[in-house]
Amino acid sequence: MNKQTTEHPSNDNTDSASPTFADIYQSSIHDREQFWAKQAERIYWHKQPEQILDDSNLPFAKWFVGGETNLCYNCVDRHLPERAEQDAFIWLSSEINQELTETFTGITDAFKELDNNVEFYTDYTKRRLTYNALYKEVNYFADVLQRRGVGKGDRVIIYMPMILEAAYAMLACARIGAIHSVVFGGFAAHNLAIRMDDAEAKMVITVDAGLRGGKVINYKNLVNQGVEQATNKPETVLVVNRGILPFKAQTIDVDYATERRQSCDANAVVEPVWLESNEPSYLLYTSGTTGTPKGVQRDVGGHAVALTTSMDYVYNGKAGETFWAISDIGWAVGHSYTIYAPLLAGMTSVMYEGLPHRPNPGIWWRIVEANKVNILFTAPTGVRMLKKQDETWMTRYDVSSLKTFFLAGEPLDESTANWLTKYLGVPILDHYWQTETGWPILSNTPKFDHKAHKQGSPGYPMYGYEAHVLNEETGEPCAAGEKGLLAIKAPLPPGCLTTVWRNDERFMSSYFKLFDNKQYSTSDYAVMDEEGYFYILGRTDDVINVAGHRLGTQEIEEAISTHPEMAECAVVGIKDELKGELPIAFCVLRDHAQVADTENRFRLEQQIIGAVVKSLGGIARPAAVYFPQALPKTRSGKILRRAIRALAENQPTGDMSTLDNPTAIDAVKQSMKDY
Ligand code: AMP
Numbered sequence: 306m307n308k309q310t311t312e313h314p315s316n317d318n319t320d321s322a323s324p325t326f327a328d329i330y331q332s333s334i335h336d337r338e339q340f341w342a343k344q345a346e347r348i349y350w351h352k353q354p355e356q357i358l359d360d361s362n363l364p365f366a367k368w369f370v371g372g373e374t375n376l377c378y379n380c381v382d383r384h385l386p387e388r389a390e391q392d393a394f395i396w397l398s399s400e401i402n403q404e405l406t407e408t409f410t411g412i413t414d415a416f417k418e419l420d421n422n423v424e425f426y427t428d429y430t431k432r433r434l435t436y437n438a439l440y441k442e443v444n445y446f447a448d449v450l451q452r453r454g455v456g457k458g459d460r461v462i463i464y465m466p467m468i469l470e471a472a473y474a475m476l477a478c479a480r481i482g483a484i485h486s487v488v489f490g491g492f493a494a495h496n497l498a499i500r501m502d503d504a505e506a507k508m509v510i511t512v513d514a515g516l517r518g519g520k521v522i523n524y525k526n527l528v529n530q531g532v533e534q535a536t537n538k539p540e541t542v543l544v545v546n547r548g549i550l551p552f553k554a555q556t557i558d559v560d561y562a563t564e565r566r567q568s569c570d571a572n573a574v575v576e577p578v579w580l581e582s583n584e585p586s587y588l589l590y591t592s593g594t595t596g597t598p599k600g601v602q603r604d605v606g607g608h609a610v611a612l613t614t615s616m617d618y619v620y621n622g623k624a625g626e627t628f629w630a631i632s633d634i635g636w637a638v639g640h641s642y643t644i645y646a647p648l649l650a651g652m653t654s655v656m657y658e659g660l661p662h663r664p665n666p667g668i669w670w671r672i673v674e675a676n677k678v679n680i681l682f683t684a685p686t687g688v689r690m691l692k693k694q695d696e697t698w699m700t701r702y703d704v705s706s707l708k709t710f711f712l713a714g715e716p717l718d719e720s721t722a723n724w725l726t727k728y729l730g731v732p733i734l735d736h737y738w739q740t741e742t743g744w745p746i747l748s749n750t751p752k753f754d755h756k757a758h759k760q761g762s763p764g765y766p767m768y769g770y771e772a773h774v775l776n777e778e779t780g781e782p783c784a785a786g787e788k789g790l791l792a793i794k795a796p797l798p799p800g801c802l803t804t805v806w807r808n809d810e811r812f813m814s815s816y817f818k819l820f821d822n823k824q825y826s827t828s829d830y831a832v833m834d835e836e837g838y839f840y841i842l843g844r845t846d847d848v849i850n851v852a853g854h855r856l857g858t859q860e861i862e863e864a865i866s867t868h869p870e871m872a873e874c875a876v877v878g879i880k881d882e883l884k885g886e887l888p889i890a891f892c893v894l895r896d897h898a899q900v901a902d903t904e905n906r907f908r909l910e911q912q913i914i915g916a917v918v919k920s921l922g923g924i925a926r927p928a929a930v931y932f933p934q935a936l937p938k939t940r941s942g943k944i945l946r947r948a949i950r951a952l953a954e955n956q957p958t959g960d961m962s963t964l965d966n967p968t969a970i971d972a973v974k975q976s977m978k979d980y
Contacts, residue, residue: 326753326768329618333768333798340768341799345369345606347613348379348649351579354606358796364817364825365804366796367583368607375577376586377447377480379609380648381440382577389437391625392653395676396432396469399659399668400516403427411548418562419470419545428664428671432469439476441569442469446477448573449564453508453541457482457578460504460588462539463634464488464497464528466515467658470545470561471634472644474510479586482578486588486600489635489854490515490522493922495864496598497531500590501539503600504806510543510561514550518660525552532557582606588806589637591740592848592857593815600806601637601740604799608743609649611769611800612641615744616650619736619767620711621752622680624651627706629676631657631669631683636854637740638714642682646744661687666694670702677706684714684853688721689883699728707731709751713738714853715885716841719760737763737841739827740855741802741816746770746793746827747839762838769798773824774833777845780820783833788842791831792824847946849878849886856925858946861888864920865913870894875936876927877950887928890917891949891973893936900932900979933976935969937961949973 333340338357345354354372381393403425406413416423422438424431434442455461461483465471471487478485486504488497501509509532515522525544532538532555544554545561554560580586586605590598616622630642647654655676661669669691672678691698709732710725717735725733735758736748749764758764766772771794774783783789795817805812819826830842844850847858858876865874872893878886892913900906910930917925937945942965948958952973961970 324753326750329753330766330768334771337769341368341610344614344799345372345610347617348374348606348609349383350374350606354582360796364795364797364813364822365809367803368604368799369582369610372582372606373579374582374606374609375480375482375579376605376609376645377443377476378577379613380476380479380645381436381443384436384648384651385440388625388651389440390435391651392433393436393439393648394432394434394469394472394654394656395627396434396467396656397429397658397672397676398467398516399429399657399663400519401430401658402664406430409549411551413548415546415548415562419565428668429659434469439473442473443476443480444574445565445568446470446473447480447575448568448571449543449561450477450481450483450508451575452564452568453543453559455481455483455508457580459483459507461485462488462497462500462504462506462509464490464509464511464524464531465545465634466490466512466522466524467633467656468512468545468547469656470512472656475587475634475640475644477575480575480577482580482584484585484587486590487634487640488590489633489922489924490524491633491635491922491924493919494527494530494534495920496922497527498534499598500600501531501535502537503590503597504588505537506539508541508543509539510545512545512547512549513552514547516549516658518663521550523550525550529555580605583803585803585806587640589640589740591637592855592860593846595857595859598857598860599811599815600808601802602804602806603743604803607799607801607803608645611744611798612646613649615767615800616646616652618752619745619748619750620680620682621709621750622647622650622652625653626679627653627655627677628680629655629657629672629678629682631661631681631687637738637743638682638684641743661690662694665698666691667698667701670699670704673704673707674702679706679708680711681707681709682711682713685712685717685721686715686852686884688712688725692721692724693883696728704729709734711736711748713745713763715850717761717763722760732758734758735761735763737839742797743800743802746772759834759838762834762840765837765839772839774831774839775820775824777819780824785833785835788830788832790819790845791827791829791839791841792820793827794824795822797825849888851878851886851888851924852884854924856888856921858888860921861890861917861925861927864917864925865890865892867920868892868909868913868916870896870899870909871913873936873944875944875946875949877946877953879928879950879953881928888925889929889931889953890927891931891933891936891976893934894932897932897934906932931973931976932979933969933972935966935972937967937969937973938965940965953977
């Protein structure tokens with residue numbers, strides 16, 4: 306028996322009637338179908354599944370085959386008999402406050418049109434939306450989509466900030482069987498165009514503008530540019546006008562408020578479209594090792610069952626409680642834990658537009674206090690930002706409603722975890738997952754375990770994941786304490802990606818090829834200790850993690866390569882105290898003499914940074930640009946990014962004697978001295 310798959314940290318849950326986590330885990334692996342059949346009872350099926358798992362074509366797995374359901378129905382309609390008047394969402398924006406609305410009267414007009422249940426405060430604006438109100442809004446939105454020709458299987462790009470209309474848009478797509486693909490608002494026009502083309506989007510839904518730290522972000526203009534760059538042009542751009550920024554309507558633009566009024570006047574009700582469990586629900590593009598992002602495809606039934614189960618078993622969240630995932634709907638956390646999972650579980654979800662430290666570093670805790678938030682979830686970066694502020698903000702509010710604070714997306718350093726524990730006094734739990742899996746692979750489980758979690762470890766494998774640390778070369782399980790690659794034996798449990806959009810080949814080559822199609826590779830190194838706790842040791846590939854967001858260095862390199870004076874370049878991630886990692890660029894110019902002149906060098910630097918921001922958005926902005934005369938390469942011509950990274954972090958590079966151009970090491974070192 307494989308030790309890694311069967312051992313779990315025991316827990317001291319001594320009540321023999323209730324299962325321990327080890328029991329749950331064992332049954333999920335050894336009685337897989339029975340286990341998931343039981344979990345499937347948590348949601349409404351219009352037609353019951355005929356088969357729980359079809360694993361006849363691994364690594365492709367089909368869950369709940371033949372079952373028919375609808376995500377929107379399960380998130381909204383299903384709760385109406387019991388919780389019609391409970392808040393489904395509490396929306397808060399610290400970007401929009403009383404003062405701002407007095408200056409931009411368009412904002413209040415826009416609110417009046419879309420929602421009269423708005424409360425303005427000096428530090429934030431709030432909208433509460435009951436399940437009943439959500440039901441109505443989602444029906445109106447679905448009606449608008451249908452009237453504009455969107456139907457089952459059509460792809461819809463949602464490029465929106467954290468506003469309720471974005472949630473309506475996602476749920477309305479789910480209701481009519483359209484496939485949404487949310488694009489993070491920090492991404493630029495080029496990213497949008499790539500996604501419009503790959504998904505062959507029929508519609509784009511956007512806003513006039515967003516606000517970030519008080520700065521206006523011109524979403525509409527970015528969409529216009531994206532449409533211009535895309536080969537596959539959408540038929541319609543549906544614009545939710547927030548009254549922030551006037552814009553010139555394009556011929557394909559449609560005003561959401563006008564459309565909504567029509568649906569509202571007609572009291573529109575749109576019947577949910579029942580989908581076979583394995584049909585696609587959404588696409589979420591994520592960076593990989595190549596320059597083209599992968600369209601992670603999620604199913605319907607598996608997704609609904611997995612998220613509902615995780616809310617209970619992983620997060621210990623209960624119907625009626627309030628869950629706040631401080632993320633963006635452009636990321637997997639926002640999809641799973643701001644929108645779908647809290648609603649599937651009948652909870653209230655907090656949706657926040659704003660930064661952790663504006664208008665002051667107490668804003669999170671004020672929101673927790675005012676809304677009795679029970680479970681918090683965010684990436685460590687936000688917390689590290691608060692740690693740098695005046696700490697008295699940590700004690701000004703009553704946060705006693707909090708049960709647990711989950712963190713994920715990047716390593717949780719000990720000092721940040723300790724700092725949070727000191728002020729909040731609740732379990733601070735690191736957990737680990739990926740866009741691809743949509744829910745945690747490794748976690749602690751407060752519902753079952755009463756023992757302390759281990760500092761530095763995101764926990765142990767969750768039910769359904771047969772996770773091991775494998776030797777990269779041999780594929781054999783590593784001994785406890787030995788570093789290897791974190792892999793998951795196929796089939797992946799429900800809720801994980803089912804394929805890469807229209808690219809089964811890439812699904813197999815990106816994730817399963819390394820271990821003969823039998824294991825999913827996470828592309829993370831890990832180590833497991835004697836007690837079955839895992840520790841994440843970093844990526845195996847050229848993907849970096851900036852403030853919990855995944856970026857492919859190759860995408861950044863491609864943006865830099867568009868500069869006419871560029872011969873070649875390498876981008877690596879270096880450690881950063883606040884954001885975890887930051888990209889830095891090493892650029893070899895066609896004519897190195899160009900950088901001898903300081904002014905010229907500054908111009909080039911700015912142009913290179915500008916090219917990256919224009920193409921990929923501010924999130925990918927290189928923290929530094931260096932100009933070496935050459936980059937270290939192997940004999941086969943591969944750029945040695947690991948060596949460059951080591952040099953950038955002042956670490957030993959290891960043996961470089963087999964390099965094709967050993968002098969490049971000095972060139973890289975020199976370029977950093979020149980800076
Ligand atoms: P994303 O798909 O953008 O959420 O990124 C997933 C990647 O983030 C993983 O493959 C890890 O490299 C990293 N990651 C996520 N959670 C953790 C964690 N708790 N500790 C360390 N790294 C993490």
